[in-house]
Amino acid sequence: MKHGQMQVGFNWIFILIAGAVILLFFAGIVIKQKDVSEKTLSIDVVTTLDSIFTAAQVSDKTTNIIPLGGLSKETLQFDCEDGVSEFSLLDQSFRETNSIDPLFAQAELQGNQLLLLSLPYNFPYKIQNFLMLSTPSVLHIIVGKTNQEFLEEFLNQTKGFNVKYLADGDLEQIDVGANNHVRIIDLDGGNIVSGTSTPQSLSSLSDHQVTAVSFSGKTVTHYNRKGNTWNNNGDTPLLSIPGTRDAAKYGAIFAGNSRVYWCNMEKTLTRINHLNLIYDSKVDQMISYYDQKGEFICKSIVEDVKSTMDQYNSYVSICKPGTCEGLTDRAEGIRELNTKLRTQSCSVQLY
Amino acid sequence: MKRAQMEMIGLVIIVILITLGLLFITIFAVSGDGGRKIFTQKGIASSTMSALMKTTIEDCDEPLLSLEKDLLDECAQNYEFIKSSSGYSCDGKNSCDYLNDKINELLEDTLASRGYKYQFESELIELGSKETKTIIGPITNKGGCPFGRGNREPSGPFYLSAGGRQVRSQLFICG
């Protein structure tokens, strides 16, 4: 009996040890694979989104709605610093960077759909497309009465986005509902003032979920809430010319803050710098062409274009918040001269 | 002993079966689709049609005519009596004959040389009638793209109004 009792005992000890080792081995594999899977998912999501953004960006004036499905619980992070934007999944290390294409979005976006709006930025000729991102859980509230033309265009262009217009400008009427972010858009420039109280209706949201943007002349001011007051987080110039669809204004509306907005505008300024090399060469070719044809009126207009473009190039290279005076005028000047080429029936125009 | 030997054989058979199973799973899981077209044929069909229709022709008596707006338009308007009409003369041919040859040449340069199968046709549609008449083509390569052939991507129809009639031109590329 004793012999048998010992044998049974040893058997059980042996089973326990062997079982524990095997279990730990497989548990280790599972945990490692889970980690690898999460990283792979993050990479897949971010690279797929990058492709979607590239495709959306090349299509002018389009709105795309991307259902996020299983990703609706994930938070997308967007940032831009020193002319390089990056986006990633929250708390994941893999990020996609882009130093070329302007992408305007809040710092964090979460929702069941991703809303993309692509608009061409003309200054005065097409520079590149701006891509604006949002989700249905970001509520955009527009206040202001003076700029009715822009208001109608904006409401029309952003069908599908969560946008409301408060005609009487009473911000206490805002119903946050299930939204996780409220962005107030002040088209007049007097409704949001730094240091004044933020609406009580937004008290259910935390500070980083309440932001505003205000337009006053050619200046854009972004605000965030600090405690219960509006905090000015920076003034930036609005680089746009009248008579064209104001993609720069759209960018300011969707950008999370002034740093992100200006960072993306810097990308555009860099692009203008490079694009102007092409247009400078085209101007020289046009002068030769009109000289050859003996069309001296057209040649004279193109020579004016050349000198305006030289000034335009200088202003582009020094443009920073506070030093962009004159840039918009030069862009407008080029547009007027190009129109003059058309009205004078000059066969070759700049754009 | 005999029983133990049988158990050992059983174990070995199980190992062999599992190994073979994993081998087959790995082979099928890893083998992917070999050739993959970089771009949709539809995109190439659209771009080719767009470029083709805009082309400025330099081979005619009249200077610098547009393939679609001038030559195709004249071919469509005067199709029934093109051989005797005194319209455009390009390389000694009337507009319809010239277009047949020229479009064939241009498509060969850009599509046939890349191995694409394609089919181009311009049809004349009388207003108020459903009947169509092919005035250019069908210009094909490698058997063309008859209806029902797999992966048949159209460029999208290009319409031209020609003196009370309509011309519909389309290019199909098939894989």
Next chain:
Amino acid sequence: MKKAQIRMTETVAVIFIFLILVVIGIVFFSKYQEGATQEKVHEQFVKQAQEITTKLLYSPELTCTRGEAESESFCFDLMKVHAAQEAFKDDYYFDIFSFARVTVNQTYPEKKGWILYERKKPEYTKVTPTYFTLSLKDLGAGHKGEAAYRYGFVKVEVFG
């Protein structure tokens, strides 16, 4: 004792066989992963080629303009093409086009070609060409100073 020894041997043998099965499983799994990774690398390469071609076709540095209206699709302005040969040498365009060679070829009326951009990847193992037919707008060369449209194609070769 003999019976116990046989039993122990039997148990050890079973565990040994089990471990062999696990090792075989791991070997096959890693082979599968390797194949899947290669597939993914190829997919990324194809995607990159597609993106580079898309960016090129819509690039404001090359596309034909119509004043304030939308650009003409599948059309390159020849004046811009001539300028781009020099301009695209800047490192800025590496961030857009990466390791690639971009050639524009005119097939009608005369055969001509321009290499707009070239950056070869050191020790590249594959080159994938993509072709797109397009119009080449020659401003002022048409009838009464209008534009003449030449016929040609763009070839984008991505190095992988």
